[in-house]
Amino acid sequence: MVFSDLIPWGRDRNRVADRRGDDDNPLMSLQRDLNSVFEDFWGRFDNPFGGSLTAGGPRTDISETDQAMLVSVDLPGLDDKDIEVNVTDDMLTIRGEREEKSEKDGFASQSRRSFHRMIPVPPGVDPEKAEAEFKRGVLTVTLPKTEEAKARVKRIDVKSG
Numbered sequence: 001m002v003f004s005d006l007i008p009w010g011r012d013r014n015r016v017a018d019r020r021g022d023d024d025n026p027l028m029s030l031q032r033d034l035n036s037v038f039e040d041f042w043g044r045f046d047n048p049f050g051g052s053l054t055a056g057g058p059r060t061d062i063s064e065t066d067q068a069m070l071v072s073v074d075l076p077g078l079d080d081k082d083i084e085v086n087v088t089d090d091m092l093t094i095r096g097e098r099e100e101k102s103e104k105d106g107f108a109s110q111s112r113r114s115f116h117r118m119i120p121v122p123p124g125v126d127p128e129k130a131e132a133e134f135k136r137g138v139l140t141v142t143l144p145k146t147e148e149a150k151a152r153v154k155r156i157d158v159k160s161g
Contacts, residue, residue, distance in 0.1 A: 058073055058074050058075055058096075058115060058117075059073070059074045060072070060073045060074075060117060060119070061073075062119065066145075066150065066153060067144060067145060067150070068125075068142050068143055068144045068145055069121070069122065069125055069142075069143040069145070070140065070141070070142055070143075071092060071094075071119060071140070071141040071143070072138055072139070072140050072141075073094055073117070073138070073139045073141075074137065074138055075096055075134070075137055075138065075139050076137040077098055077137070078096055078098050078137070080134040082096050082097055082098055083095070083096045083134060083139060084096070085132045085139070085141060087121065087127040087130045087141075087143065088121075088127060089121070089127060090120060090121050091118055091119070091120060091121055092118070092119040092120075092121050092130075092141060092143065093116070093117070093118050093119075094115075094116075094117045094119070094139065094141070095114070095115070095116050095117075096114065096115055097112060097113070097114040097115075098112070098113050098114070099111075099112050100112070100113065121143060123149070124145050124146050124148065124149025124152070125143045125144070125145055125146070125149070126143070126144050126145065126146045127143065129143075129144045130142065130143045130144070
């Protein structure tokens with residue numbers, strides 16, 4: 001066994017399996033099983049969201065302007081009725097669910113993909129004036145700042161050295 005056999009990524013599975021050849025060896029069987037576990041785990045980082053919605057959640061961008069906090073969430077394939085947005089004084093919660101149905105060769109399959117994202121809301125945001133808009137697969141939540149929070153912002157000039 002070579003050290004590279006212990007590394008689960010960056011190799012051809014079929015080539016390694018053919019080279020081993022001794023399926024009755026319990027240690028080799030254990031190694032193959034462990035390699036499979038690691039390859040499955042690390043493979044999730046290649047495409048962490050499966051192209052859309054999975055347990056990791058959709059891509060989310062959070063930004064702030066002088067007037068508001070903005071949260072944009074990519075939700076391709078969802079309709080506005082599939083999305084739920086709630087806000088409290090300190091937390092923005094976004095939930096979504098999509099049901100997928102398909103039929104192939106006379107067999108029907110049905111699956112659900114859902115996500116649940118909680119984003120802390122900083123002090124100075126007015127949850128009563130929050131707005132959400134869903135357009136072209138992108139949910140944009142606008143959380144306006146309170147007048148007191150806007151007044152407390154002090155811009156600092158940056159001087160060159």
